[in-house]
Amino acid sequence: MSKKTFLFGIFLASLTLSLFAADLPDGYGDVHLGMSLKEAKEQLLKNSDFGYSGDRDVSLLPGDAKVLIETNAAGGRGSPFLTQCWFQFYNEQLYIITININTTKVDYYSMFTTLCNKYGEPDSLDPQKAVWKNKSITMQLEKPLAVKYIDNETFDMLKNAATVEKSYEEKNTQAFLEEF
Numbered sequence: 001m002s003k004k005t006f007l008f009g010i011f012l013a014s015l016t017l018s019l020f021a022a023d024l025p026d027g028y029g030d031v032h033l034g035m036s037l038k039e040a041k042e043q044l045l046k047n048s049d050f051g052y053s054g055d056r057d058v059s060l061l062p063g064d065a066k067v068l069i070e071t072n073a074a075g076g077r078g079s080p081f082l083t084q085c086w087f088q089f090y091n092e093q094l095y096i097i098t099i100n101i102n103t104t105k106v107d108y109y110s111m112f113t114t115l116c117n118k119y120g121e122p123d124s125l126d127p128q129k130a131v132w133k134n135k136s137i138t139m140q141l142e143k144p145l146a147v148k149y150i151d152n153e154t155f156d157m158l159k160n161a162a163t164v165e166k167s168y169e170e171k172n173t174q175a176f177l178e179e180f
Contacts, residue, residue, distance in 0.1 A: 023119075024132055024137045025137075025149065026137055026151075027094075027097055027149055028099050028149070029047050029049060029050075030043045030046065030047060031043045031047070031050075031087065033095060033097065033151045034151060035094045036093060038092075040087055041054075049073060049081075049082060050073055050079075051071045051077035051078030051085075052069070052078075057071055057072075065091045066088070067092070068086060068087070069086070069087040070084060070086050070087075071084065072084050073085065074102070080105060081102055081106060082099060082101060082102060085098060085099050085100060086098040093151075093154065095155060096148065096150050096151070096155065099147045099148075100145070100146045101145040101146065102145075103144055103145045106145065107145070108141070108144065112130055115139075115141055115147075119132050128142060129141060129142040129143065133152070135152070136151070137150065137151065138152055
């Protein structure tokens with residue numbers, strides 16, 4: 001085998017690994033980002049792991065078109081590996097899933113190692129979280145132990161809409177501070 005063929009093989013292998021690592025999951029179990037509120041409720045009822053008990057777990061959040069489903073798997077209501085889980089909706093579309101994991105059953109390092117083996121090294125890492133990201137999905141492993149799936153398009157749109165113009169006083173204060 002020539003040196004060029006060998007190097008090309010290594011390049012293809014690394015490209016394949018990077019493509020595989022970019023393919024992030026869009027949810028957990030049969031609940032996925034982008035589902036309608038109705039679809040998510042149906043899937044949560046089918047999967048007892050989450051401890052979903054119906055519409056009493058659903059809340060309206062302050063602001064337009066925001067709904068939160070909060071489930072509690074602890075205390076024998078669901079999977080022993082899960083505790084609380086949150087499903088956030090905007091315009092009846094699921095855009096954030098937060099899965100809290102029982103730290104008496106699984107530790108942060110085991111989850112981190114598993115996710116690295118499946119999806120490659122995180123795009124960013126700090127003492128509180130590891131973040132994997134592609135064009136459409138962000139997956140975060142947060143301490144003490146939660147996995148969060150985020151629909152980037154909806155999240156960014158809501159974040160940009162929430163940006164408020166700084167007041168005249170705030171602008172003057174910032175200008176003053178920049179003088180130093």
